[in-house]
Amino acid sequence: MLKYLRMTGIAAISLATFTAFAEAKTKVTIGELDWPGSRAIEQVLKQVMETYLDADVGTIAAAQEALYEALDKGDGTVDIVADMWTDHLPQQMKNYVLPGGRQTIILNDTPYLGTEGIFVPTYVVEEHGVKALADLAKPEAAKLFDTDGNGKGELWAGAVGWESTNHTQVRGKTDGFDKTMEYTTVEQAVFLAQLKDAYENKKPIVFYYWTPEWIFAAYKLSKLEEPEFNGYTTEGAKGSERYNEKGCYTFYQPQERNDWLEASKISCGQPPTRVNIAHSKAFAERAPKVSQFLKQVKLDADVVNEWILAMEVEKKPVEEVAKAWIAANKATIEGEWLKGTQ
Incomplete structure (x- = not known):
């Protein structure tokens, strides 16, 4: 009986520890966009956050305008939009990002073009x-x-x-x-x-x-x-x-x-469009280390081209494309994207 009680106690402690661990995970919701480049970026961010930042990452699909309104609201419905073409969204930038507006949406430091x-x-x-x-x-x-x-x-x-x-x-x-x-x-x-x-x-x-x-x-x-x-x-x-x-x-x-x-x-060329990773200010306050990571992510259009090629032409699942790229680029991810968060 004593042995049984001890085992039960250990099991109870283990269960409590597991439950606390599960509850400690940072819940993250990415707003899904329907083009291949965005889906690839979303998957790379998801896998990095789950692997390195103990995040529980889900996604939700909606129209772009609704996603940015949800970021502004900051209630956790949408925490991140992974492929925000900021120069195509002057009204959203004015309303939610730039000084003079609500400044409820935060962009990563270096957009890709x-x-x-x-x-x-x-x-x-x-x-x-x-x-x-x-x-x-x-x-x-x-x-x-x-x-x-x-x-x-x-x-x-x-x-x-x-x-x-x-x-x-x-x-x-x-x-x-x-x-x-x-x-x-x-x-x-x-x-x-x-x-x-x-x-x-x-x-x-x-x-x-x-x-x-x-x-x-x-x-x-x-x-x-x-x-x-x-x-x-x-x-x-x-x-x-x-x-x-x-x-x-x-x-x-x-x-x-x-x-x-x-x-x-x-009578001139169209300027490059800055493309950012956006997240809500409320999420940054709730998960400062994840916010720091998101601000430090630096993408390159040539890399995104390669991801889209693998998905659209080579017909590889986006999860495999992201996993392979992360495995081959640990130095960048750990030394730059995650700097100061570990």
Whole structure:
């Protein structure tokens, strides 16, 4: 009986210890976004927090606007948004991040940069000398991209309904290649098959795209050069650091005005978009070590490209992609991302 009591006592103590340990775990909820780059970042953060910071990490999917409102509320419904394209969210930045606003959302110290533009395979630059967007206005350059023999080149401007198709039309009007090029709007999957065929056979092709995306890990591509960006001019940009009434980027949506194409003028490149990891101020107060980790995470678009390639082309589960990368990059994670938290 004594032996039984002793064993029972040990079991009780062990159970109590386990329960206290379980309760001590920091509960974390990541707001899920539905593009591959975000899912990869979310999974890397999840595995690092679970392995090193004793966190219990869950996810919740919702529209972007709702996620940022939840971060602002700070009630634990959403603690982290892993892929916040801050330059695309001027109203949320003003309301929740910047001085003068509520300052309820905290960003990591070093964003990675997402880019947009018109690209060609690098062999087009090297073999044909087409290196600037304005080159497309030259008939001899445009002819390189003519696949149907009608005398005009084709430029994939994005799928039907994408905002990029409108930006490309404005660029064509401004730079003059609306006279020499036609804009195609086939679905993305169709375009990607066209790009694969062109690249494998070293045929000229020109197209709108963005980073991070897997094609930049799979192919050697070059962005066509444009004059340097010096500011957005429209009313919606007022109050942001990128507003300049004499700037080079004037763009109106079709729903903003009927003469949007005539009123718009884009005579420069689009600036890189800063992409941050965001977490709520309330969460930072509840879990200061996790907050410190999140602020110190530093990502690179080239790495995100590789993650997306593994997921989208090689069809690897995101959990495996994250696990393999973490195992190969312990020095960065432990020496930089987690510095001062252990």
